[in-house]
Amino acid sequence: MKFTCDVRFKFIVLLHIFLCIPLLCQTALSLDPLHLNNKGVEEYDKGNFEEALKFLSEAYELSPDNEYVRKNLCNTLLALANEKAKLYQYNEAISLVDKVIKLDKNNFYAYLQGGAYSLNLGKISTAISYLENAIKLKPGYLDAHELLGEAYYREGDILSARVQWEYVLQIDPTRKELKEKYEKATREELVQKNFRKMYSSSRHFQITYPEDISFSTRSAVVTYLEQAYLEIGRKLGGIFPSSPVQVVLYDTSRFSAVVQLGQTIGGVYDGRIRISVSNKEGIEFSKDEIKRRIYHEYTHVAIFDYLKDRAPWWVNEGLAEFFSTELDSGKKLIVVEAVERKTLMDFCKLEEVKISEFLESQSKISLAYAQSHCAIHLLWRRYGQGKFLSFLRSIKDGLSPETGLQRVYNIDYEKLLKDVIEYASR
Numbered sequence: 001m002k003f004t005c006d007v008r009f010k011f012i013v014l015l016h017i018f019l020c021i022p023l024l025c026q027t028a029l030s031l032d033p034l035h036l037n038n039k040g041v042e043e044y045d046k047g048n049f050e051e052a053l054k055f056l057s058e059a060y061e062l063s064p065d066n067e068y069v070r071k072n073l074c075n076t077l078l079a080l081a082n083e084k085a086k087l088y089q090y091n092e093a094i095s096l097v098d099k100v101i102k103l104d105k106n107n108f109y110a111y112l113q114g115g116a117y118s119l120n121l122g123k124i125s126t127a128i129s130y131l132e133n134a135i136k137l138k139p140g141y142l143d144a145h146e147l148l149g150e151a152y153y154r155e156g157d158i159l160s161a162r163v164q165w166e167y168v169l170q171i172d173p174t175r176k177e178l179k180e181k182y183e184k185a186t187r188e189e190l191v192q193k194n195f196r197k198m199y200s201s202s203r204h205f206q207i208t209y210p211e212d213i214s215f216s217t218r219s220a221v222v223t224y225l226e227q228a229y230l231e232i233g234r235k236l237g238g239i240f241p242s243s244p245v246q247v248v249l250y251d252t253s254r255f256s257a258v259v260q261l262g263q264t265i266g267g268v269y270d271g272r273i274r275i276s277v278s279n280k281e282g283i284e285f286s287k288d289e290i291k292r293r294i295y296h297e298y299t300h301v302a303i304f305d306y307l308k309d310r311a312p313w314w315v316n317e318g319l320a321e322f323f324s325t326e327l328d329s330g331k332k333l334i335v336v337e338a339v340e341r342k343t344l345m346d347f348c349k350l351e352e353v354k355i356s357e358f359l360e361s362q363s364k365i366s367l368a369y370a371q372s373h374c375a376i377h378l379l380w381r382r383y384g385q386g387k388f389l390s391f392l393r394s395i396k397d398g399l400s401p402e403t404g405l406q407r408v409y410n411i412d413y414e415k416l417l418k419d420v421i422e423y424a425s426r
């Protein structure tokens with residue numbers, strides 16, 4: 001059995017760590033702006049950035065030439081942007097960052113944060129522009145170089161990405177995640193050096209493929225991707241990622257050489273959709289199988305676009321299965337047999353699954369997927385699309401998946417597990 005799976009990709013968590021640059025006190029202001037400035041600093045120190053912003057904006061209006069007030073105002077706007085980003089409100093965060101750039105066009109942190117937030121939104125060319133400006137202002141600042149590498153990579157420019165990352169790793173070789181990314185990019189560059197880019201009519205996808213993949217498969221891939229974009233986007237209530245999604249096609253052996261997840265995995269989404277479309281001998285898979293893989297991986301693209309890293313594994317994978325394949329009797333049987341063996345998994349544990357840790361045990365992977373698929377099938381079919389979208393919305397709004405489940409469906413994980421068992425036994 002072939003699995004298509006998701007390697008959850010995390011990037012730029014580091015964006016939340018800068019900031020809290022101490023505010024500057026000042027002594028030479030006239031009374032009103034001085035008072036307002038100091039009130040602003042007081043509120044800032046308490047973490048009340050909205051309040052601080054009110055005082056400092058007023059102080060700035062009264063005294064626009066005062067350097068202290070301007071810097072304090074900028075720092076407050078950046079702190080507020082940081083708060084918005086923690087809540088995944090990246091558009092609001094970016095508009096705050098842009099205000100800072102208007103006040104101070106040489107503000108390094110504004111460009112750095114703007115770059116990080118744009119990356120999170122998938123606005124890659126905007127991110128590159130912010131980050132290139134940041135590096136002009138502070139060449140050698142490692143986080144900026146790492147983020148710029150990420151932006152180049154996501155744009156499909158692996159060589160430029162490697163140059164940035166190599167520089168960072170030379171200076172700080174302890175960045176473990178970056179090292180893994182760098183090594184993967186190096187493998188990718190090697191394996192894909194003779195791959196071609198498909199200049200198709202698709203606005204939503206950029207496809208790279210080895211030259212021995214047939215024209216018929218390539219055009220089927222474009223069709224399925226576009227169908228998935230519309231169908232899944234609509235089913236999820238209108239989720240349509242704005243930037244083109246990078247897609248790389250492989251045969252099985254080149255796919256394994258890049259993703260290194262063993263032979264059981266047929267597709268991943270790690271910021272790019274990667275799927276194998278032919279076996280080692282170059283025999284292409286059936287169109288149905290290719291379509292299944294595309295629908296599965298595209299679901300991850302849409303879910304990531306909507307929920308970023310908040311999607312619980314079982315929801316992400318269950319939906320990807322639900323949109324790409326039938327819940328057949330074989331999958332139900334896996335769940336039923338697990339009940340007898342008492343190996344069913346707690347949904348709590350299925351919120352975070354590292355597929356690389358599962359690779360040893362084929363039956364464990366099968367069960368995790370079957371159980372998640374059953375759960376989503378049940379929720380969607382029994383209670384309908386509207387409720388399911390409310391459930392997703394609750395996760396987006398920051399509720400834990402189980403709390404969302406209770407609020408929308410009035411069931412907890414224990415009850416869900418019972419229902420899944422009953423559902424699979426029918």
Ligand SMILES: [Zn+2]
Pocket residue numbers: 004005006296297300316317320
């Ligand atoms: Zn998956």
